[in-house]
Amino acid sequence: MSKREEILSAAASLFAVKGFRDTTMGEVAALVGTAASTVFYHFKTKEEIFLSILQSVEEEIRQAVHEHRQQLNSRPAKGIDHVLAAVDFMLRLAGSRAEIFLILHHRFPYELAVVNDACRRRLEQIHDLFTLLFEDAVHLGHADGSVVAGDPRRIAMVVFALVDGLIKVKTFHLYEAAALYNEALALTRRMLQEETPPP
Amino acid sequence: MSKREEILSAAASLFAVKGFRDTTMGEVAALVGTAASTVFYHFKTKEEIFLSILQSVEEEIRQAVHEHRQQLNSRPAKGIDHVLAAVDFMLRLAGSRAEIFLILHHRFPYELAVVNDACRRRLEQIHDLFTLLFEDAVHLGHADGSVVAGDPRRIAMVVFALVDGLIKVKTFHLYEAAALYNEALALTRRMLQEETPPP
């Protein structure tokens, strides 16, 4: 692992837990085990470090979504099952790569996005990766009649809001969130599944 | 309005938009129209200001919830309708008193709660005000058979996660959120309503 990657990894951990503003370059340097000035040899500014992290976050999510979609294609299923698989995928990702969602659940990235185009585009990309996953599944469900009628984009947004809210509940330790996942999946199915009348 | 209240009001606006750490006492003072040192005559520390704001936030929500519950009592309805009325209530509150949710959607209050008991208790109280509203409605729905079976606390948490997620989508301007509200209400009904079989 290059020094550059070491710094990014250390900064990501700290940004995830303490946020951008409350993490000093001294802390990052201490975690890497170098002088603060060394960090500035590898990166021009603190913000540049954050943007690099956001880039790898996007790439990691894109890769995970790609793998998830390929798994689905190999064994075809109803649209409603695609929706639920997408919900399960996102909840699992939030469990295995908690750092990603900790970073994204801070306010800072969205504030930076207002004044920084690159940041704004990345956040939009990340957001789209998830919502398009839901939206495509809903489209499929409309085609095979397994998902309730309604604007696919809006339905996808509501599902996204639900899952994101669940992840936030877990992040802030408001409830033993893992216990909610099965309940949430069952309720999501109820919410979206179209009963196929017996022929 | 006393100077004390003026300061709280100004600080609340700034904390809502910029957050606690990114708001300087100079900005607060400027918004009130006094010297920064005058603010420190009325409040010992910046944190004390924040805790006072959180207190009034709790009181305001408690009052709003109280009024909502009284309105419901006056004209009885099915449990499922209580749930939907609660969702509508929370979404409306997020619209009319956006500042409250902006403050609560920052990370700072939850970080302060870790080291400050008073803050932790207040956040728990606020959280309970909403979730108990949902939970009571679910209980009612179980009694009259209008809400699907399942642990009321968990169902309440899932509904809370959904609504909170929707409010966040709106806060961060990820989607024209108002357009989602009707969709969200309809989907919530689908998710929870127990079909009463024709007698």
Next chain:
DNA sequence: AAACATATCGACTGATCAGTCAGTCAGTTT
């Protein structure tokens, strides 16, 4: 009018922190 209380302010302090810079050092090239 003297004594006291309340409210305000400008000037200051001490601490923190992102970022700079001149220079060291180990390894490579010429």
Next chain:
DNA sequence: AAACTGACTGACTGATCAGTCGATATGTTT
């Protein structure tokens, strides 16, 4: 061995900001 290079560092700077303090002004009480 001289010249060069990339990685690294400690000491520093300039700016920012929460909070302090002594002075002052404006009532209010005795």
